[in-house]
Amino acid sequence: xxxxxxxxASLAALLTSLMAEQTVFAPxxxxxxxxxxxxxxxxxxxxPADGIPRVAPKQAVMPRTEVLFYYRLGKNTxxxxxxxxxxxxxxxxxxxxDVQAIKVLDAVFxxxxxxxxxxxxxxxxxxxxGLGVSQESVPQHRFFEKxxxxxxxxxxxxxxxxxxxxxxxxxxxxxxxxxQLLELAGELPCADAVAxxxxxxxxxxxxxxxxxxxxxxxxxxxxxxxxxxxxxxxxADKCVGCGACAYLCPTCHCFDIQDERRGDTGSRVRNWxxxxxxxxxxxxxGHNPRTSQHGRARQRIMHKFEYGYRNFGIxxxxxxxxxxxxxxxxxxxxxxxxxxRKSDPPSESDGSPTSPDEL
Amino acid sequence: MSxxxxxxxxxxxxxxxxxxxxxxxxxxxxxxxxxxxxxVSDPAEADVLVFDVTCENNLANYLHRLEGRKVAxxxxxxxxxxVIGLIQEGQIARDDVVILGTPCSGVIDxxxxxxxxxxxxxxxxxxxxxxxxxRLSSGEEVLGDLCELIHPGCRExxxxxxxxADHLIGDLVDQPSMPDVSPDVTRVEAMPTGKRWEYxxxxxGKCILCFACRxxxxxxxxxxxxxxxxxxxWMSKSSDPSDTMFFHLTxxxxxxxxxxxxxxxxxxxxVNVDLRLYNDKLxxxxxxxxxxxxxLDPEIPAPLSCFRLDDKDDFIK
Numbered sequence: 114x115x116x117x118x119x120x121x122a123s124l125a126a127l128l129t130s131l132m133a134e135q136t137v138f139a140p141x142x143x144x145x146x147x148x149x150x151x152x153x154x155x156x157x158x159x160x161p162a163d164g165i166p167r168v169a170p171k172q173a174v175m176p177r178t179e180v181l182f183y184y185r186l187g188k189n190t191x192x193x194x195x196x197x198x199x200x201x202x203x204x205x206x207x208x209x210x211d212v213q214a215i216k217v218l219d220a221v222f223x224x225x226x227x228x229x230x231x232x233x234x235x236x237x238x239x240x241x242x243g244l245g246v247s248q249e250s251v252p253q254h255r256f257f258e259k260x261x262x263x264x265x266x267x268x269x270x271x272x273x274x275x276x277x278x279x280x281x282x283x284x285x286x287x288x289x290x291x292x293q294l295l296e297l298a299g300e301l302p303c304a305d306a307v308a309x310x311x312x313x314x315x316x317x318x319x320x321x322x323x324x325x326x327x328x329x330x331x332x333x334x335x336x337x338x339x340x341x342x343x344x345x346x347x348x349a350d351k352c353v354g355c356g357a358c359a360y361l362c363p364t365c366h367c368f369d370i371q372d373e374r375r376g377d378t379g380s381r382v383r384n385w386x387x388x389x390x391x392x393x394x395x396x397x398x399g400h401n402p403r404t405s406q407h408g409r410a411r412q413r414i415m416h417k418f419e420y421g422y423r424n425f426g427i428x429x430x431x432x433x434x435x436x437x438x439x440x441x442x443x444x445x446x447x448x449x450x451x452x453x454r455k456s457d458p459p460s461e462s463d464g465s466p467t468s469p470d471e472l
Numbered sequence: 473m474s475x476x477x478x479x480x481x482x483x484x485x486x487x488x489x490x491x492x493x494x495x496x497x498x499x500x501x502x503x504x505x506x507x508x509x510x511x512v513s514d515p516a517e518a519d520v521l522v523f524d525v526t527c528e529n530n531l532a533n534y535l536h537r538l539e540g541r542k543v544a545x546x547x548x549x550x551x552x553x554x555v556i557g558l559i560q561e562g563q564i565a566r567d568d569v570v571i572l573g574t575p576c577s578g579v580i581d582x583x584x585x586x587x588x589x590x591x592x593x594x595x596x597x598x599x600x601x602x603x604x605x606x607r608l609s610s611g612e613e614v615l616g617d618l619c620e621l622i623h624p625g626c627r628e629x630x631x632x633x634x635x636x637a638d639h640l641i642g643d644l645v646d647q648p649s650m651p652d653v654s655p656d657v658t659r660v661e662a663m664p665t666g667k668r669w670e671y672x673x674x675x676x677g678k679c680i681l682c683f684a685c686r687x688x689x690x691x692x693x694x695x696x697x698x699x700x701x702x703x704x705x706w707m708s709k710s711s712d713p714s715d716t717m718f719f720h721l722t723x724x725x726x727x728x729x730x731x732x733x734x735x736x737x738x739x740x741x742x743v744n745v746d747l748r749l750y751n752d753k754l755x756x757x758x759x760x761x762x763x764x765x766x767x768l769d770p771e772i773p774a775p776l777s778c779f780r781l782d783d784k785d786d787f788i789k
Contacts, residue, residue, distance in 0.1 A: 143678065144744045145583060162591055167742065168680075177680065177711035253503060253593060351509040353533065355687035357742045360680050373708060384709045390683075392700045441688050441740035442529060443501035443508035 115292075116304035116312075117284040123301065124282055125155050130298045131203050135240075138173040139205040140166040149173065152205065160276070163255060164208040164246035164264065165433055169363035173204050174215060174235060175222075181231065181370070181381045193378070199235040203294065206244040206274065209266035210257035210431040214363030215241065216269055220425045221366055240294045242284075243270035247315045249322075256447055257432035259326040265319035275312050283312045327450060329418060329428045335453050336419040340411070344452055349407035351442045352389075358436035358444075359387035359413065364429045367393070388412040414449060475574065475642030476523055479546065482572065482639050484518035486544050492570055496534050497546040498527040504597045504606075505585055509534065521546070523641065525599055525618065528579040530554055530736040532690040535564050544570035546641070548579075549631035553732035553767025554690035556636060560770060561730075561777075563693060573637025575645040578622030578629065580604065581739075588616050625735035625748050628654055636770065652759075654752045661753070672717070678743045679716040681709050685737035685747055686723060691730045698722060724750055729758045729775045732767040761787060 119127065131137050132152065139152040142159040147166035152158060180196040207215070222232035246264040251257075257264070267273035271291030275283045283304045286292050295301065304312075359365040369386035372379050386393055389410075394403040403409060421429035430446070437445050483495040494513045499520040501508035507526040511534075512518055523546060531545050532554035547555055552573055558564045585594065589606055592614075596607040604616040619627070630650045634640065660668060683699065686692045698706045699719060707722070708715045731751045738748045758764055761784060762775035775783075 144746075146678075146742075146744050148743070250593070252591065350511055351534075353684075353687040355684035355740070356682040357684040357740070360682040361742055369709070371705070371708060371710075373710065382710060384711075385680075386709075390700070392702065395702070437502070439684075439742040441684055441736075443506050445502050448502070 115286040116309055117286070117295070117301040118304040118308050119282040119284060119301065121280060127295075127298045127301070128152070128155050128158070128205070131205070131294070134201070134297050135294075136200060136202040137205050138170060138202060149204075149207075149211075158206075160206055160244065163248055163251050164206075164244050165211065165255065165435070167361065167435060167439065169214065169361065169433070169435065170204050170207050170211050171214065171218070171363050171366075173202060174218060174239060175232065175366055175368075175385075177385050179231065179383050181383060183378065183380045184372075186374070186377045186379070196231065199231075199238050201238040201240075202235075203240045203242060205242045207241055207270070208244055208246060208433070209264060209268070210255075210260075210262045210433045211363050212241060212243050212266075212269050213257075213262055213427075213431045214433070217364040217421075217425075217427060217429050217431070218366055220427060221421075224425070240271045240290050241269070242291075243267055243273040245273060245275035245312070245315065245319075247276075247319065249318075252434070252438075254434035254437035254445070254447070255432065256327065256434055258323045260329075260428065260430065260432035261323060261325045261327075262431060263316070263319040263323045265316040275315060277308060277311050277315075281308065283308050285312075327432070328454075329422055332418045332428075332450060332453055333422050335456055336415060337423075339453065339456065340415075342456065344449075344456065345407040345411040348444065348449055349405070349410040352406050352410055352444055353442055354389060354391065354406050354409065355441065356387040356389050357439045357441065359389050360385060361435040361439050363433055363435070364417070364431065365413075369393075388416070414446075414453075418450075418453075476521070479523055479572065479574070479641045480518045480521050482641070483512060483521055483544065484515040486570060487513065487515040487518065492542040492544040494538065494541060495521070495544045495546075495572075496531045496538070497521040497572070498523060498529070498531075501526075504594045505580065505582060523574050524597075525576075525578065525580045525604065525622070526597070527574075527576075528623075528736075528739055530688065530690055530734045532558060533688055533736070535569065535690070536693040539564060540568075542568050542570075544572055546572045546574060547634060547637075548574055548576040548734075549634050550576075550629060550732060550734040551690075552634040552636060553631060554734060556767040556770050557691060557730060557732060557774075558693070560767075560774060566770075570639070571634070571637045572639050572641055573634025574641045575633045575643065576626075577632055577645045578618065578626030579739075580618070580621045581623045584621045585616065588621065589614050623735055623739060625733070625738055629733075631768070635768070653756050654749075656746075656749050657753045657756060660749060673713055675746050675749075676716045676720055677713045678745050679720065680743055681716060681719065682742065684740040684742060685745075688736045688740040689727075690734075690736075691727055691732070692723070720745075720747075720750070724754055727751065728754050729762065729764060730766050731755055 137152045139158050140147055140160055141150055141157040147161040148168040149166045149170040182195055183193040185191055185193050222229035271288045273285040367386050368383040370383050372381050395401045417429040486492045494511055497510050498507040499510035500522055505526050509529050510520055530551045532551050535558055559566050592608040594606045595609045598605045602618050604618050604621055606614045628650055632647045633644045707718050733755055764775045
């Protein structure tokens with residue numbers, strides 16, 4: 114596929130033409146918080162040094178609140194209207210680990226036999242422009258390289274942008290959808306041999322940093338026997354039960370369905386929700402099968418590295434490290450994973466749930 | 473003897489003599505600039521305890537869940553106010569708590585240190601007077617002025633020294649005099665109503681309803697928070713700013729006369745909502761109307777739990 118070359122001015126021109134046609138999401142700085150959000154002004158574009166904004170691109174493909182349908186109450190309660198159709202959008206400057214996080218969402222929401230049409234419709238009109246990051250040392254809490262993802266990994270992107278040392282950019286066209294998006298911007302020059310060689314060097318160096326230290330197969334096997342482990346209580350000791358880890362996580366995707374009614378009309382919506390909240394598992398009867406914080410802490414890890422991996426073949430964690438960075442009490446997923454890896458092999462007795470009271 | 477040594481010795485003694493079942497303190501977290509809550513019940517493990525400028529959590533938050541056990545808790549001046557508040561509100565018994573008070577000149581803001589080191593990994597941090605010496609993994613040494621590295625709320629702290637400690641850990645620190653009203657409150661109060669409303673909407677618009685503010689707040693101890701009720705559903709959890717506003721306004725009202733200004737919510741917020749401004753404003757109002765400051769004096773009842781004939785009542789015109 115093609116490689117285009119841009120300088121700062123042509124990158125701005127490209128964004129201007131994209132913004133005229135579609136909603137562009139990109140990393141912006143909002144009161145000191147790097148946030149992947151709607152780009153309203155090109156001047157707001159601010160790639161974080163490590164390419165990973167604190168607020169993940171998740172909200173562009175899985176909005177915090179999404180209307181499922183509108184309804185009217187009455188003698189014949191009816192569905193009035195479907196939600197508005199998805200509008201074309203561009204996710205511009207997505208770190209490779211966040212691209213893989215979107216792949217997790219794609220797997221979950223696209224799974225047969227009940228694919229999520231709302232999610233898929235939005236995804237079909239979403240063009241992903243990946244961002245290559247050549248930072249040599251990533252902050253300690255980022256572990257995507259241990260999870261097998263390189264900071265120059267162009268997998269699953271439609272376009273891939275690599276900033277070079279001379280403040281120019283190389284834009285790789287990887288899919289037909291990416292090609293079509295670029296056509297909105299008119300002609301762009303092809304990348305020269307020097308720029309291509311530089312991208313190649315950065316990619317090779319980034320790949321060399323990928324250690325794949327975290328073996329998810331090992332974790333999954335260990336976790337399959339750790340439901341009753343004492344480790345969970347230790348992890349949950351200091352956990353305060355907020356949802357910062359899950360809401361900042363680029364792969365956590367649980368939601369709650371609620372009716373928003375005004376008078377006789379209303380909308381049925383889904384809002385972000387998380388297993389870290391007590392009422393997440395509360396039944397309509399009032400019974401709650403998961404009453405302890407250690408059960409909730411366990412669920413989060415199990416879903417990511419056991420159930421999710423077992424059911425979909427990909428871990429529900431990409432190593433972005435956001436949960437570590439934002440945890441108010443410094444609960445560290447990496448430390449937990451290390452504890453799991455070093456734990457004793459599962460015995461017969463502590464395999465699957467034994468108590469129906471604690472799931 | 474260093475404050476840390478004192479802390480460890482006292483903790484080991486309290487545990488060893490059976491005066492307490494558990495010491496809630498801090499241990500080193502991930503990296504030199506991070507401390508994390510520690511629950512020590514074995515005197516032999518008291519050596520993990522640390523106290524320095526990285527100890528930002530308000531550990532009074534854990535007392536409620538440890539109810540019924542004898543607990544020693546490490547508190548800064550601000551955190552101690554939360555302990556007093558919990559005692560006053562009948563949530564914990566004074567006899568069940570040993571207050572280990574640590575004078576504090578402010579805890580550091582990781583965003584400020586990251587900016588100072590330009591993202592460089594800090595291998596070691598040592599406080600030398602008012603200077604924080606940061607030794608980076610690269611070998612480089614960066615000096616930071618603590619006044620500039622501490623959280624903005626700490627700069628305006630008027631309770632640097634605990635007042636009700638059973639054991640004082642370390643020496644008392646200087647307490648500069650502070651303005652009655654935070655300059656930020658004055659600034660926002662001076663805005664025309666429309667601008668103030670815009671500012672409020674913008675701040676609330678950032679909130680993602682992760683409830684970290686509520687979860688780290690020692691005064692937010694309700695077993696069932698109004699946000700978690702589905703029958704009736706008091707509040708929706710959508711991205712509509714009216715929901716986030718409703719949450720914060722209700723929480724603020726619940727905290728009126730109870731918030732001690734420790735800043736735990738501000739530090740926990742992952743999206744930097746300016747919660748301090750509104751908490752400060754309410755605290756100023758309570759001070760103004762009821763001459764009350766939460767958690768300072770266990771003998772003075774909270775304004776919403778008593779009736780006083782000499783209340784000013786001048787808000788009723």
